[in-house]
Amino acid sequence: xxxxxxxxxxxxxxxxxxxxxxxxxxxxxxxxxxxxxxxxxxxxxxxxxxxxxxxxxxxxxxxxxxxxxxxxxxxxxxxxxxxxxxxxxxxxxxxxxxxxxxxxxxxxxxxxxxxxxxxxxxxxxxxxxxxxxxxxxxxxxxxxxxxxxxxxxxxxxxxxxxxxxxxxxxxxxxxxxxxxxxxxxxxxxxxxxxxxxxxxxxxxxxxxxxxxxxxxxxxxxxxxxxxxxxxxxxxxxxxxxxxxxxxxxxxxxxxxxxxxxxxxxxxxxxxxxxxx
Amino acid sequence: xxxxxxxxxxxxxxxxxxxxxxxxxxxxxxxxxxxxxxxxxxxxxxxxxxxxxxxxxxxxxxxxxxxxxxxxxxxxxxxxxxxxxxxxxxxxxxxxxxxxxxxxxxxxxxxxxxxxxxxxxxxxxxxxxxxxxxxxxxxxxxxxxxxxxxxxxxxxxxxxxxxxxxxxxxxxxxxxxxxxxxxxxxxxxxxxxxxxxxxxxxxxxxxxxxxxxxxxxxxxxxxxxxxxxxxxxxxxxxxxxxxxxxxxxxxxxxxxxxxxxxxxxxxxxxxxxxxxxxxxxxxxxxxxxxxxxxxx
Numbered sequence: 001x002x003x004x005x006x007x008x009x010x011x012x013x014x015x016x017x018x019x020x021x022x023x024x025x026x027x028x029x030x031x032x033x034x035x036x037x038x039x040x041x042x043x044x045x046x047x048x049x050x051x052x053x054x055x056x057x058x059x060x061x062x063x064x065x066x067x068x069x070x071x072x073x074x075x076x077x078x079x080x081x082x083x084x085x086x087x088x089x090x091x092x093x094x095x096x097x098x099x100x101x102x103x104x105x106x107x108x109x110x111x112x113x114x115x116x117x118x119x120x121x122x123x124x125x126x127x128x129x130x131x132x133x134x135x136x137x138x139x140x141x142x143x144x145x146x147x148x149x150x151x152x153x154x155x156x157x158x159x160x161x162x163x164x165x166x167x168x169x170x171x172x173x174x175x176x177x178x179x180x181x182x183x184x185x186x187x188x189x190x191x192x193x194x195x196x197x198x199x200x201x202x203x204x205x206x207x208x209x210x211x212x213x214x215x216x217x218x219x220x221x222x223x224x225x226x227x228x229x230x231x232x233x234x235x236x237x238x239x240x241x242x243x244x245x246x247x248x249x250x251x252x253x254x255x256x257x258x259x260x261x262x263x264x265x266x267x268x269x270x271x272x273x274x275x276x
Numbered sequence: 277x278x279x280x281x282x283x284x285x286x287x288x289x290x291x292x293x294x295x296x297x298x299x300x301x302x303x304x305x306x307x308x309x310x311x312x313x314x315x316x317x318x319x320x321x322x323x324x325x326x327x328x329x330x331x332x333x334x335x336x337x338x339x340x341x342x343x344x345x346x347x348x349x350x351x352x353x354x355x356x357x358x359x360x361x362x363x364x365x366x367x368x369x370x371x372x373x374x375x376x377x378x379x380x381x382x383x384x385x386x387x388x389x390x391x392x393x394x395x396x397x398x399x400x401x402x403x404x405x406x407x408x409x410x411x412x413x414x415x416x417x418x419x420x421x422x423x424x425x426x427x428x429x430x431x432x433x434x435x436x437x438x439x440x441x442x443x444x445x446x447x448x449x450x451x452x453x454x455x456x457x458x459x460x461x462x463x464x465x466x467x468x469x470x471x472x473x474x475x476x477x478x479x480x481x482x483x484x485x486x487x488x489x490x491x492x493x494x495x496x497x498x499x500x501x502x503x504x505x506x507x508x509x510x511x512x513x514x515x516x517x518x519x520x521x522x523x524x525x526x527x528x529x530x531x532x533x534x535x536x537x538x539x540x541x542x543x544x545x546x547x548x549x550x551x552x553x554x555x556x557x558x559x560x561x562x563x564x565x566x567x568x569x570x571x572x
Contacts, residue, residue, distance in 0.1 A: 007377040011366065018365035018406075099361040103371075103422065106325035106355040106432075107378045108347050274328040276288070 004109050008117030009124075016125040021086040025129045029079065033136045036072055040140045047071075054229070054240055063227070063240060065145040066152055070226040072137040073156055076130070077219045080164040081192055083129045087122035088171030089188050090181040091115075092270055097180050101275035115270045119172060119263070126164050134160065152242055155225045162252055163219050166259040167192075170215065173262035176269035192216060212250055215258050221251035277429045277460040278302050279324065283333035286319055286484075293319045295484040296333065305476035306456040309464040310561060316484040317464035318358060321434050324462070325355045337430060351379070354428035356436055360419030364408035368399060368418045371407060372425055379426035389425050396451055397421040398444075412439040420448065424455075431455060433463045437470065449473055472555040480564050487564040492557060498537065499554035500524045504546045511540040517556075525554055 016022055047067050051059050092115070095101040104114060134157055141148045174191070175184040196216045203211045210217055223229075224243035243251075279301045286294040294316050301307045309317045322328040324335050326346040335342045340349035362371045369390060376386035394400040399417040407415065416439050423431055436452070437445040452461055452474050465471055471478060472492075480488040497517070505521045513532040518525040528537060534551070541548055 002377045002380075002382065004378055007374060011363075011370065011374040014370065015363040015365045098364075099358065100363060102322075102327060102357040103360050103362065103375075103419070105327045106350065106353070106357055107375065108349075108351040108353070108380075109378045110347050272329070275322070276328065 012121035354423035
């Protein structure tokens with residue numbers, strides 16, 4: 001007897017990778033990668049200038065390559081967000097809006113299996129998109145500086161995988177609340193880019209610290225494992241060393257909390273979803 | 277093959293969509309849910325197939341509670357609820373393959389089943405196309421094929437002829453007539469002639485209430501057309517239900533043969549123009565639905 005999860009996963013994955021959203025994301029990522037590649041070669045010298053603002057004595061090729069990866073990762077932290085919005089946001093709401101639930105819900109398969117298969121398929125589609133960028137990042141860094149900090153790169157890669165899992169789970173949770181796709185799309189974007197930022201600004205002003213419990217702040221660790229520079233908050237961190245192990249663990253823990261809690265809520269909501 | 281509906285109610289805010297509906301359906305045959313638009317037929321079918329949850333009561337399929345164990349309860353059920361929609365970037369073939377494999381068939385078994393059900397539902401020609409390119413009728417046929425894949429014992433069809441052209445409607449009805457010989461079919465419609473053609477049992481639903489449930493004894497009712505003004509017929513085992521100057525509806529008991537009635541009618545002076553079976557569904561529908569209107 002075929003495994004129902006595998007059957008559902010392959011079904012949903014086909015629907016994702018053939019979708020317009022997938023090809024739109026693919027085109028965007030190729031375009032962004034091309035722009036990043038061009039600027040990596042064109043403005044190579046500016047990395048030195050950027051690093052010398054902090055500490056001109058310790059500038060090595062290794063540091064430069066990490067700085068270049070930092071700049072690439074700056075873009076990377078947003079790619080999964082948009083991919084998750086495309087693939088995750090409509091995953092539950094579309095079942096109701098597009099009326100596919102009438103067929104799916106009446107099949108002899110648990111809704112948990114359906115949701116986890118959808119989640120895994122959206123995850124796979126997002127990974128493919130992000131992987132193109134990550135591979136190009138490594139190739140360009142190697143081309144420009146002749147070396148790459150493998151441990152930092154792999155750590156960043158691994159955290160990116162966890163981040164994709166958590167942001168996708170978060171979009172699934174939002175999607176489970178609504179029966180209309182457009183509300184799910186807009187709500188995810190508003191929460192991630194406005195509400196989280198607003199909370200961050202408030203806590204930074206009041207307590208002079210960057211809120212570690214916000215997913216967008218936790219995602220910055222993807223960059224900070226190369227060099228620990230974060231100038232985009234009210235309490236900037238400036239260090240050319242990689243982020244400490246405790247900072248990495250805290251960020252990963254936050255991501256995992258978002259992942260588990262969002263997925264749990266989405267599962268409960270989906271289990272009780274009705275297609276009226 | 278057994279469906280048991282026990283005290284099922286469904287409330288949407290202040291609206292009571294289903295009001296303590298109970299009935300049982302066993303064995304092969306076709307149970308038709310008949311009722312006007314918005315009566316609650318689709319809501320009841322959605323409760324039966326776990327698409328929505330009842331506010332109270334329970335549905336058991338083959339003695340398994342649908343709410344508590346939908347996977348097991350629906351394992352032998354094929355359903356076509358409302359106008360079916362499939363994921364847009366999936367082909368009809370893939371949708372059927374998915375449905376079959378979720379019902380526990382192997383890939384090889386599925387391929388053979390797709391061949392069988394797509395021939396039956398006449399949707400073979402466009403199965404390789406993505407479902408976003410399908411017309412409503414195409415989706416309906418693929419939806420029907422999906423309901424039949426894996427040869428389930430119980431088939432729940434919500435207005436299965438909706439959106440089809442007249443030929444398509446006839447084809448679907450013929451499929452149902454064939455299927456009901458071996459399976460339990462639960463079908464909803466608001467078309468009385470469709471119910472007359474397909475039903476072995478009938479459940480009339482209006483405003484969320486089950487107002488009539490019972491067998492359709494087509495063979496026990498006869499309609500005689502001809503001049504019968506002033507003529508009385510007395511025959512043991514025959515009861516006149518309705519009579520006018522040129523038409524008479526009679527109910528016979530199981531023992532009496534039609535030729536005996538014809539002979540008695542002719543003997544009493546009636547010149548018979550037509551003599552045919554008569555379905556009481558329309559009478560039942562009118563009686564019960566208007567009664568329900570009057571009560572409200």
